[in-house]
Amino acid sequence: MVAAAAGVSASTVSRAYSHPHLLRPDTVDRVREIADELGYVPHYPARALSTGRLGTIAVVVPDIANPFFPPVIRAVEAAAGRLGVSTLLADTDEEPQKEADLLLALQRRTDGVVLVSSRLPEATVRARSLVHPLVLVNRDVEGVRRILIDTAVGMREAIDHLAGLGHRRLAYVAGPASSWSDSERRRALTARARELGVSLSVSGPHRPEHEEGRAAAAQVLRTGATGVIAFDDVLAQGMLAGLLEAGVAVPRDVSLVGCDDILAVRTVPPLSTIHGPSAEAGRAAVDLLLAHIDGAGEDDAAAAVSISAHFVHRASTGRAPRRA
Amino acid sequence: MVAAAAGVSASTVSRAYSHPHLLRPDTVDRVREIADELGYVPHYPARALSTGRLGTIAVVVPDIANPFFPPVIRAVEAAAGRLGVSTLLADTDEEPQKEADLLLALQRRTDGVVLVSSRLPEATVRARSLVHPLVLVNRDVEGVRRILIDTAVGMREAIDHLAGLGHRRLAYVAGPASSWSDSERRRALTARARELGVSLSVSGPHRPEHEEGRAAAAQVLRTGATGVIAFDDVLAQGMLAGLLEAGVAVPRDVSLVGCDDILAVRTVPPLSTIHGPSAEAGRAAVDLLLAHIDGAGEDDAAAAVSISAHFVHRASTGRAPRRA
């Protein structure tokens, strides 16, 4: 080690960075000064080898290009960075196999993983969480630490909103079959529709892509629905385009609700949607993960933190049209 | 090491993973099988310690939530992953100071950095590239390896396209004053407009945000322009909304061109734009970076790879309207 040559011993240099309070202040200063001159930066992998802590966590998402994820990733990265932990990002391309491989590879290069919207079977997730610290976001697996964005609340609010505007025939444009969020949303909608006595048809499953939403428009129109709720804003935006093409005006003829609030007011008309606090979820995930990594205890092994997402009324929903 | 207990020696296990061809096939199989059973995964940091290669690179971007970056990040991650290199993602929050700190921290945890749209002064960038392998994307610093997306070509094509449709009065909705891309684009447009003898007014500078584009619509209409080129798709999409509000139809009354092709066909009408091969840029950056890391030589020290971005005709451009 270069710094040692320019002054003291290796352990003193180590302490100057890791436990400065154990050294005389002027020793710390002297070492750091020389280290800076030499362009020395502590070598993390070596440190990892002796401490067993890598100082790195990973965030794994299905698709980085999906605008739902960047805010989560950013929040994770910020929260981790604040604690001196760096963040590895991985993208599973929506492929469960790739996700599984990734998790395995990450096991020895990270202290833990924040797994967002996992597409893996419950059993697999549970097994992973046993061998490597893991916190789920947007996925509910009993016995695994998780942060849940509860969109069911918002879905109920959305359906109440539509029913209040006189819509009696609704449609849900569903997301991926393997998505936990989708089944939650679908369940909440179905139950609420029944309670209110309005009809609800379901289109899908769909990959959350613009084209899919666009293509689903014709099918949804055929059901006679005047109120449409989409799995997410991406599908909703596609639906908006599809409806426009079919000569259907929003919200005059059909009211449309998205989910996740990732497009803000960037659509015409601005989309009524369900706002999920994704940044907060990312932060909470890091807290839970780091607490788990540090704390030896298995105390909170099954902790589930739930954050509610609420309906936001913008301009894509309005009174139901008079019966055709 | 556990696997050793269940069969042979440590170095044999090491070879089973790093140099399988040096071992008898059945030995490799046996070792791997037992390793799998025990849930063994090679410990990368330890490997890094002895080889001097971390097997990790970083991508640094100003803002992960800006839709221009995810495709680049994804491409980097994919290209690196294919070569067994993992990718660390960092976000500078658009702050040069944070960017500088990050680069320093990354020096000992990565083999090199892909730095996208850096906001750092040239001298700083140049200095960093001397102490740690670095490849720039979307930033032109003499003497530093870099991948440039040349949108000037596309800008010329766009203006030719509009002029060919009969537009004589054009407007450019400019991006941030400090942006290298903006000055490149503006220069190309100004020169070409002069060559073709069409007028070009400039609005801005603007931050590349939806609201800014929307607000700029009125100003642009006042110039009498029938052909509008925006710094990027985000501004163009805002402009689209602003024009719609002003009762101006696209492309009937005004033709609109974006840049970067980050919205694909997700606007109505689908935006004519300039497609920057950002995925290709990410891939090229990784190639250049890894070649630099491996190759001892300083041969390509100043390599600049330029990739042309071309005009894509979709539905937001059409014949110029008859003179009012």
Next chain:
DNA sequence: TTGTAGGCGTTATCAA
């Protein structure tokens, strides 16, 4: 084809 020995940079422990 396989085993043995030494070293990579850091930290924890123990001694001074």
Next chain:
DNA sequence: TTGATAACGCCTACAA
């Protein structure tokens, strides 16, 4: 308050 030493898990000679 500081130094010496062993150890972390892996890799690369070199030896067998």
